[in-house]
Amino acid sequence: MRQTFDETTDPSFGAKHLPLVRAKMAEQGLDGFLVPHEDEHQNEYLPEANDRLAWLTGFTGSAGAGVVMQDRAAVFTDGRYTVQVKAQVDAGHFELRDLVEGGVPTYLEQVPKGAVIGYDPRLHSPDALATLRRAAAKAGAELKPVQANPVDLAWGDERPAQPTAPVVPHPERYSGESSASKRARIGEAVAKAGADAAVLTAPASIAWLFNVRGGDVIRTPLPLAQAIVESDGRARLFLDPAKVTNELPGWLGDAVQLEAPEALPSSLEVLSGRRVLIDPAQSSAWYLDRLEEAGATVVRGMDPCTLPRATKNAVEIEGSRQAHIRDGAALARFLHWVDTVAQIELPDERTVVEALERFREETGALKDLSFDTIAGVGPNGALPHYRPVTRTIRRMEPGSLLLVDGGGQYLDGTTDVTRTMAIGEPSADQRRMFTLVLKGHIAMATVRFPAGTTGHQLDALARLPMWMAGLDYDHGTGHGVGSYLGVHEGPQRIAKAVNTQPLLPGMIVSNEPGYYREGHWGIRIETLQVVTPAKTIPGGERPMHGFEQLTFAPLDRRLIDVDLLTAAERAYVDAYHAETLAKVGPLLDGEVKAWLEAQCRPL
Incomplete structure (x- = not known):
């Protein structure tokens, strides 16, 4: 039950890993790179393979961020982690700063004019990214999306594999409502929002809507997955085949089509010409970018599963x-x-x-x-x-x-x-x-x-x-x-x-x-x-x-x-x-x- 990255993570991580990341940044022409705590699913608790901030810095808290420049670096945490970050992070390599008071935006306002700061669009929500862009603009710097994350490249073969915990049914004796009933309700909400379909990227919404639970994330029984839900309640669930148990297809039913995650980009492209609901507070900028590039009309709104789940x-x-x-x-x-x-x-x-x-x-x-x-x-x-x-x-x-x-x-x-x-x-x-x-x-x-x-x-x-x-x-x-x-x-x-x-x-x-x-x-x-x-x-x-x-x-x-x-x-x-x-x-x-x-x- 305990985290693989132990809370006593070696504070020398920064000395070992910073040069590797900076080398990959240099190859991409980057003067800096943003390292949020959040992963592709905006999770609070992360699988080891997605805990980039922990690998880079040694800090294992559930909220934080990092900025790596070619000549300096900083780790941002809130008041919950004042003691922990000092124990886990080498202050000789990282400046320890407050996540709430000023935070990353204030740091970006002080970077050199003309600096090119990279970011992974899969790791930032559009709302958060807009704030960061405004801050960089004040300094005369540029925020640039990257195709390949320098941290991932530096981590290389030592990076753990993505989790493949089995996804199992969560019976109605616990959920109180069938997935078919939930999908019908969510389909109606999608239509009411003026959309033809919704893209769901929050693992909690996936777990709730399909009445399933997983084990990809410590402390929370979540399956890492995405879904496209039509206004008529039909859905496509993008799930690693290694997680699919024998009972899962029957549990989901004929109205839910199981697909591999590799099919997601092309599935977003075929939404061209349609109105697609997506939550800019929970889904990363990558999804909105892909939908707009495909010619879909993005309808920004709350994840339709959020209130019913709450x-x-x-x-x-x-x-x-x-x-x-x-x-x-x-x-x-x-x-x-x-x-x-x-x-x-x-x-x-x-x-x-x-x-x-x-x-x-x-x-x-x-x-x-x-x-x-x-x-x-x-x-x-x-x-x-x-x-x-x-x-x-x-x-x-x-x-x-x-x-x-x-x-x-x-x-x-x-x-x-x-x-x-x-x-x-x-x-x-x-x-x-x-x-x-x-x-x-x-x-x-x-x-x-x-x-x-x-x-x-x-x-x-x-x-x-x-x-x-x-x-x-x-x-x-x-x-x-x-x-x-x-x-x-x-x-x-x-x-x-x-x-x-x-x-x-x-x-x-x-x-x-x-x-x-x-x-x-x-x-x-x-x-x-x-x-x-x-x-x-x-x-x-x-x-x-x-x-x-x-x-x-x-x-x-x-x-x-x-x-x-x-x-x-x-x-x-x-x-x-x-x-x-x-x-x-x-x-x-x-x-x-x-x-x-x-x-x-x-x-």
């Missing part, structure tokens, strides 16, 4: 409930271990990560983690998305806090949960800060809102208790989550940044306010919740949506300052713990069940 049906929601109960039992065993064995042995962060993974594996249902587990002790917990890397691993110590954020991939659902635990006796300050975070978490869990409300409009509710104390946190409050798909799924989001997508019934989002005291410790409380259908509240005049809690794992009672909670907030915690005991308790026995009963008693 709004889970009743079967998927029930599957998520069951996955979270199963996962909750694993979490209870883990939290019991932290509260007993670990409090005595004081293990390091890597041991904590391995323990949580072990408890999830013991469910017998875990297919993979949903992301690399985050476990931060003390100052490392103050880095919101810290991962234990060799140079920074800390041991648990009395008086500190342990923040653990992890999740699992199960056939019936995807989980993601964060709990913060006291090591030894917490201080009054730690209890106060934890309780402020808890108050914001409760506000988001209990809110009611009318149809049309966006996550952007709700975000301040989770921050208000902290704002009143002069505090805040620098990440979003909630992200969408898939159904045995990606742990990060759009278009819904709860964050300060403006998001125009309303929260719709069936959408699953996280609720994860936090607080981070640099150099000391961090706090985050995260559960997943699903948007409920609108109903009229007694005495109310308008139907309101709300959230149903999906995650059930006890909070650390020692960190709750009950005096800071209102009566309604105390009632919420008691009710949440009672429901946790009722749902998870039957899966436990012995010491762990007794421990859970004690943790879930009323405040």
Whole structure:
């Protein structure tokens, strides 16, 4: 289950690989080259063969970018990876820069006038590319597409083969709707958008539409593939024959034509004269270029699978409930271990990560983690998305806090949960800060809102208790989550940044306010919740949506300052713990069940 590129990747990668890439750049007349983290499918998590940034630099995070010039180079990461990038990348060969503040566009604005900067059109979305072009133009530089990627050429025969994990059916007992029904719906959406066909390049859309799952991407059960869907629901699925299992053709049916990926370019050409829907935010510029060259009329619009995939049906929601109960039992065993064995042995962060993974594996249902587990002790917990890397691993110590954020991939659902635990006796300050975070978490869990409300409009509710104390946190409050798909799924989001997508019934989002005291410790409380259908509240005049809690794992009672909670907030915690005991308790026995009963008693 662990990544092939280990998080302790040799920092000398840059010294070894930069000269090789620069030589290939020179052969193409390039002064620079852009190396995004994203691959041809705009994936967050990548197969090893597509992790070009990791091969070039040693950095293995899930978000980043690189720029290679003939005389210098830079790696860009966000605040989640401040520690990791320093441990993995040789700062003598790469300047370490912020991905968000300025990022690659600002860097391009400073390249020499007349510089020719290459890019692989298969790796950049048109929207992102437009921003980069404007930045290069400010410097008087040129962005030039390449036919052959210099990184791939430099990697050469050592580059791993593309993954060929078998693509398997995802039965209707998990999906809740047949592929034929989905394709009919998507065909109607394509026609409504004024198009004759749609090109789908997002692996999550492929997996959802055809009711299949794969194993090409770590942490997410995706098949790497593309599809062309007609307005009548017929489809062509471009899939490596090595991935096609004996049962797959029959599962897909006669209305789906299987073809090899090599047939995709010619299949785009035959769309000449037709109106073709494509999502410029999810599909690379290469697709739009090929369609326009073929004489097709490009209709830019959201991937038609995005919203139907995000709004889970009743079967998927029930599957998520069951996955979270199963996962909750694993979490209870883990939290019991932290509260007993670990409090005595004081293990390091890597041991904590391995323990949580072990408890999830013991469910017998875990297919993979949903992301690399985050476990931060003390100052490392103050880095919101810290991962234990060799140079920074800390041991648990009395008086500190342990923040653990992890999740699992199960056939019936995807989980993601964060709990913060006291090591030894917490201080009054730690209890106060934890309780402020808890108050914001409760506000988001209990809110009611009318149809049309966006996550952007709700975000301040989770921050208000902290704002009143002069505090805040620098990440979003909630992200969408898939159904045995990606742990990060759009278009819904709860964050300060403006998001125009309303929260719709069936959408699953996280609720994860936090607080981070640099150099000391961090706090985050995260559960997943699903948007409920609108109903009229007694005495109310308008139907309101709300959230149903999906995650059930006890909070650390020692960190709750009950005096800071209102009566309604105390009632919420008691009710949440009672429901946790009722749902998870039957899966436990012995010491762990007794421990859970004690943790879930009323405040």
